[in-house]
Amino acid sequence: MDLKEIIAHLLKENFPGVNVELIEYKNELTLRVEKQHIVKVCKFLKENADLQFTLCEDITAIDWAKRKNRFTVVYHIFSLKSKNRLAVKVDVDESDCSIDSVASVWKTANWHERETYDMYGIKFSNHPDLRRMYMPEEFEYYPLRKDFPVMGIPGSLPLPKK
Amino acid sequence: MGLEAKLTDDGFFTTKLDAIIEWSRKYSVWPMPMGISCCAIEMMAAGDPKYDIARFGSEVMRFTPRQCDLMIVAGTVTYKMSHVVRKIYDQMPDPKWVIAMGACTSSGGMYRSYNVVQGIDQFLPVDIYLAGCPPRPDNLLNALIQIQDKIGKTRAKDFQDIKLPELTVLQSN
């Protein structure tokens, strides 16, 4: 059985009511889940003895600008046991721009989520320390949103006096 | 006529105060390496055995601004960093000089983006703009020589209109 079937099988068995979708593209496996299930699915993927996705490599978001669900949060996780990579995708709508934090599953998620919050303004509930990662705390915009200009908003960041 | 000969002969020599101050200042420029990003690596390379900045009397890189008279700003200055750079500049004692090393510090360089200051001359007085991304160490040495030239041309009267902070004299009874 390849990884796709194993994951599909295991998730079906353990989470009967949860809609999951597995897509394969260019040898990369993507798992789509719904927003409310993200923490328990991640916890399962990490702790299941067959899967062991113990290394969380990256968390980021995609801004689709005009689509119905404006943002997609993407988690890249890696299994040290089978040396496989899995992308987990969750859609987030702009009207309710928040998602549960997975910092309790992987400690490394802490900074990744802070970065995503800084760049996209997606709030991670139950996050231990949700602050801006790069931009000054007073900055009001979210730079990686598609409606933010590359050169920024003049006057939004102060310079020291000459 | 070496200085030593003069000194062993007469035991003294006469010169203008300006000249001797300039001369000593010129060949012992102490840089403040404001290394921020990639250019800092080339600045580091200028100190290594191959390029050897010590030949020009400037190997004493001091990491505390109080002891320096030349600030080499090497690397991309972001808005967040600009306040720090300015603060450190303000801590350096006068007279002081600034080299803007690399395209980033001179003009923002390849970063046309929301968080990069498009040229540090927006908040710092710059003496030498050094082109290149990064400038080669030889180029930095060239800039140093030019700074030395510039120092050689300054006179004490150039500093007349620098206002010193007023001293408060404590009165004791």
Place this chain on the structure above:
Amino acid sequence: MERLTKDDVHPKILEALLDADTDITVDDALENEMILNMGPQHPATHGVLRLLLRLDGETVVACVPELGYLHRGYEKMAENMSYYEFIPHTDRLDYLSPMANNVAWVLAVEKLAGIEAPPRAQYIRMMVSELARIASHLVAIGALAMDVGALTVFLWTLREREKILDIWDILCGARFTNSYTRIGGVANDIQPEALAKVKWFINQYEENLDECERLLNTNRIFVERLDGVGVISAKDAIDYGLTGPSLRGSGVELDLRRATPYLFYNEMDFKVVTYPEGDSLSRYFVRADETRESIKIIRQVLDKMPQGDTLLNQPKKVLPKKTEIYSRMEELIHDFMIVNFGINPPAGDVYSAVENPKGELGFYFVSQGEGRPWKCKIRSPSFVNLQALPHLVKGQMVSDVVAIIGSIDPVMGEADK
């Protein structure tokens, strides 16, 4: 280190610092805990990293790193330029190993576009990324030694690094912002002089490394300042997402060159170096040993390197050679199209990661079938490795902090992006 005023520290940072849960208690604690600011202008923080340390006497009780002093907006810029245009920007990510970043970028783009470079180009890429690894580790070792007070080694390792920079100089005309790779190959074939220089370099390198190691490994001050300092267990290291030498220093055998082979690493014979202790000293040992393995890989690459093209012949995706652009109509048109509209890879998303000197460097692209990426995420190793810093310095002395930073070897260019 300077005195802090209220305006210097944002209340939220302070709050995080005071909230940071800590189980460190000191027997005869001074009455007052102290908050110490370190950076962003500090010789030992390897760039513009700022740390706020909560001290009890000299013991670090908690630490909050503050990033963003070098945030240049790479991901935003990448969305506004074509895949070719971004190659020079990858040089400035981890500016101690630009070549390795170049290779990582083009591998990711090639995966997205579904093309593959000719074998000779891939061998050259392998060679340059191993040389870049040596150069980067040399600076890491030298800077670590300097941080704990051994300046000589720093000058010696820089001298070795200069030799590699000389190779770059011949190979692509720049000392360290190389931009040498191209989508579908490399910019030019490797010149005989450069090849000769590489051969000369690998033959004399190990002797010089031995010399440096003799200075360090038998130096009591160096060893005792690192031994048992900044320990992280294998489980914690994985949990914090560490990669690269920092992870292998904790005994976890993860090397993407082995785990998910790219280029021709599966044909190479090399050892994945691990040390079990998880302290600063073992991270230093991993780096030193890894450079030897790199030399071994370069030897094999030189042996096996096939003849042939160094650039793929695929006019819609790969820039044609300059000489052809000037003499032939069709190439001129392709060049015009690629430069102005980009290579338009098919819609979809890929994540591609390689083993960089600092750890796993990954690029995540979302393409909408246009010349520019819709989204480009850079997963930089330094950013993630830095996250373990509060864990590593907790309970250590304040003077160990610099040694620990040196041992995880962050480069702020890629940590802040």
